[in-house]
Amino acid sequence: MATALENANLLSRAILTTQKLRISVSKTFNHMKDGIKVSQDEHGAPKSFASQLQEDLFLINESFIELEKLTMAVRRQREAETIGNTGALSMDPVTDKTPLYPKALETYKWATRLREHSAHSQAFLNNSSIKRSSGSGGSPAKRRKTAPTNLNISTQAVDNLVMNVNRQFHDVKITKIQLNPTVLQVYVSRTLQAIIVLRGLLIERVLIRAHHENTLNDDGTLDLWTASKYEVFQKITEHATAASLRYYLPTMQDLSFRSFMHWLNSFSKLFSTPCRLCGKYIKDNLPPTWRCFRTVEPYHECCRP
Amino acid sequence: MGVTCVTQWPVTENRTVPQAVEVLTKRLDALGASKSGNFGVDCETYQSVPTNVPLKYIHVMHNKEQPYTCYAVTDNRTCLVCENSFEAIMHRLNGFYVPKKTARIESKGTRYEMGDFIIKIGIVSLGPHARGVLVEVEYTPCVIIQDCWPLMVEFMQGFMGAQYTPNTHPMLANKQEVPFNAEDTVFQYLEQFENFVKRGSSTATVR
Incomplete structure (x- = not known):
């Protein structure tokens, strides 16, 4: 669990760093595209385009290095710890040959998503059902009971x-x-x-x-x-x-x-x-x-x- | 086929036959009828040779609605429905029946459709002369005339004028409630044609 928490922390920091990297990259490109305003640095000398570019690149480099460090720090987490007994499947040493566990996880995710989707659609359809007969006005349980008997006519x-x-x-x-x-x-x-x-x-x-x-x-x-x-x-x-x-x-x-x-x-x-x-x-x-x-x-x- | 009613459209003194037809076609166009081709009904009369007394007639009729059929109607309204080649047989019977001279009468014109109604407006010509106008109205979904007669009268009054009342249909009085068929239409045409022929000969004698 400890590694998981740690990993989560690292990941959130990595996200922040990525954002920073993106900002600095887009700033650099903006400067290259639009040029820079002639401004004066603290010594009064005019700031040249080259020095501005150098500054930007330096920033990019800095955040890039940081991101790299973070990615190195993220430890490979053992997925078995998340889902109960199925974890035993991942104990197979030759996982490359029999990718049973990753497949099982994928299926699990897929099934969960399907269930969510059907729950949503059921709620939606219930709201807009067509009521054109007295029979369907009742509770859904009652309707389910009567429906199959309709067809059993000799x-x-x-x-x-x-x-x-x-x-x-x-x-x-x-x-x-x-x-x-x-x-x-x-x-x-x-x-x-x-x-x-x-x-x-x-x-x-x-x-x-x-x-x-x-x-x-x-x-x-x-x-x-x-x-x-x-x-x-x-x-x-x-x-x-x-x-x-x-x-x-x-x-x-x-x-x-x-x-x-x-x-x-x-x-x-x-x-x-x-x-x-x-x-x-x-x-x-x-x-x-x-x-x-x-x-x-x-x-x-x-x-x- | 449905129930038909063939009736005469009067040609008044101050109008010619084509003008009378134009009045009707204009009304039908205004009512939204659509043209659906032409139609024609013709009748040729054969007369028994004078040695046979009394004289007998056979009317050989064609209706363009049934192009391969020929109707041979005798005086007492017995109808023989047969193929077009029947005419060849009539020529063979030259010794008994001969074609009556100047007796080919026909009604030709345009066919209109309006919903389930079919309207045919034909100019009747006896030889080269136009004699009058015949209007045939057919109501296709119904085959029993007793059921739809008032409805047809209302429809005909719709485009022929409210004051117009068609003669009582012969089938209404004569027959039991039997389904309408193609011969009944032919009989109606024959009756109208005979009226024209009679009137034609009477005016000829007056002159």
Whole structure:
């Protein structure tokens, strides 16, 4: 420990000396660059540039020698003393061949830094987390408990729900077109079709297309990505995605799905119901594509309350 | 394809046909419609040879939207949808059906797009003479006319004038709620063309 303290003292002095050295070097260069003012020394003789330079160089030399002395004085410290039992590793006499201990120290430092970094980022992310559902409002411990259960929904439960919704809404025809992950195809009257990807019972993605548009790609695979070619259905896809987030209830997934279907069902008379506010069918070449989330009344996008 | 409505745009006394078209195109430009090429629908009528009584007609029609298809429509509105080479068969049937003279009527013009709507403004010409203007409006996302008829009427009033009311669509009265298809558009054109031909012959007799 004594050597460590001593070394620390020496190092701090060495730092000071380095600073001094730097100052004198930069002063010398400044004098060389700018020249010196003609001043008089104590005997009245004018100070020449050469003598000034000599003086500066002397100062540099002095601090340099001091620094050298200090570096010589710093004794090589045995790193083993800092970290407990791992020190035994450094006892290996052939450290050059097996640099185990320095590597271990490096790793230790790296791990410490990583931990610090993640702690900082966690604190930062916690401050700016997105709260868009009632579920995430609670304590973090509670959230952690409920989250994994969300996905453990049996296919039977999905089938039951689909059957119930089919029975509840006459204009809606739901068919399951893919098992894992569950993809539902929903025909709403003769107006539109929706492709719904489920995760558990939660809606993961909604895509609205015209009733007569294709669901499959040319090679027979399911097309989950191509947007509808019609502006009206592109717009409704946007609104449907918003609605799926609006009705997102991780604690009551059943209700969440039902409310979404209720909202979607309101599009069965998309082309034949005028806007509730302006009483017109068309605005910006689109029918009323927006539905109130509570009353499911039709509005144009720019007419919504 | 979606639901279409073909209707006539009246050419008033003090205007020529191109001027009437210009009025409409100016309005569409102002509403922000974009041009998307040309279109054309033509109809050629074949008449059964006089030895066959009563006279029968076959209308062979083409729509540029379906360039490889040919529609052969009989008097009782039976439609045969076939390839373009059907005309060669009609020539072979020379002994039974002959082309009616001066009976080629067509509607040609510019195609506009406005959101999901497609508007086609065509000048109808019977032989070398321009006879009038036909406007076709198509609403592409919907295939059931009963669902979107009020919406289409509102749209058409939007650029043809609020006082304008299109005739009740024949499909609204006649058919059940079945999806719209290309033949229905062709039928509408044929009906309008027949009106022009009738009117043309009546004015000719008056003169």
